[in-house]
Amino acid sequence: MPVNGPNEWTELREWLAARIARPIDLAAFAEHDRARLTRSLAALATALDVGSTAPDVVRGQLDLGGSPRANDILSTHLAIALAARTTEVRAVTPDGGLAVTDRRRLAECRALAGDILALSPDPELIAFAADLNRRLDRAGRWRWVEPNVWTAAVVALAVLVLPFVGSAIDNPVVTAGGVLVGGALVFGFVMAHRRQQWAVDAEDAFRRPRA
Template identity: 70%
Template structure:
């Protein structure tokens, strides 16, 4: 599967369509033929439209709940994994260069839950590889990043850290000096925490300033 192409979601949708194994419905009992037909229709519609994967997943779950032959259930589990994989792309944003990106905490949590469920379904190896790669992407999205501070903010904090203890030493007050050191330390701590962001939060800030697009929009 190509990634980070001109439109990762479009590439991803085309790739998922290839994961739908051809099914010879005549080889199944009538009950299973109906289950598989409805499942295939829901998955195909979701991949064709570029949205509605959660609806397709609901349809497939319903067919699995109805029960049938083990062979049909195996196919339905793969269909469900495909729908869940499609859902992971629908809930992410698309950057201006076409890559999929997690830009908030909700997306990260939902994508991780979906990837975990795909792995639990034990579908084909390529879908397992997709879910594993998504877990790695989400791990990277959770990493801390240093965000370049505003020059004036950095200058003010730096000046305060230097001046406050100096004032205490000038007036000859140990209490003022100690207070200045504590205040300066607090300012530095707050400054560092304010400019230490998760990768997804950095991407979220980028999304606010650029034209991130939702899949299917």
């Protein structure tokens, strides 16, 4: 399942719905495992609903213990439920993509991807989580954002003028103060225009004006 396409939300939900609908021969399992799988399947059917408790329900069935085969299926169920959760954690962009919009969502998505990789041997789910991790790595990188030309001009002028004034009046205190203030202005300017990629992407996707 590719990540980061313009119709990602729709395509991901369709892919997950198809995974959820895959039949399981419950008759092949003992009564205890059959009951666990039945409860898991019922919860999984709600995995794409907002606020779904499917991950908690499936995790609870895993905790009950049972045959290795049933546990493998339940682990895959849990991985599917967690993949569905990533659609809720991320925001849907106007073109139908999915984007993280704050640090909390970035961290939660990364935790979900890690859990999926740890849980499931399913190659499709592994590929999904790996693609999501790569996207999150990119989203977490810092980048320079083009500053407002007037802001840059004011900072540059202050950096140049303040030490010059101190030198012109032959006052070392004013000169040193000008250098310190200029350095602080440059530092603040750089920090104000150094942003993580997720913030830039979200801003561009939702066309929010830059601060």
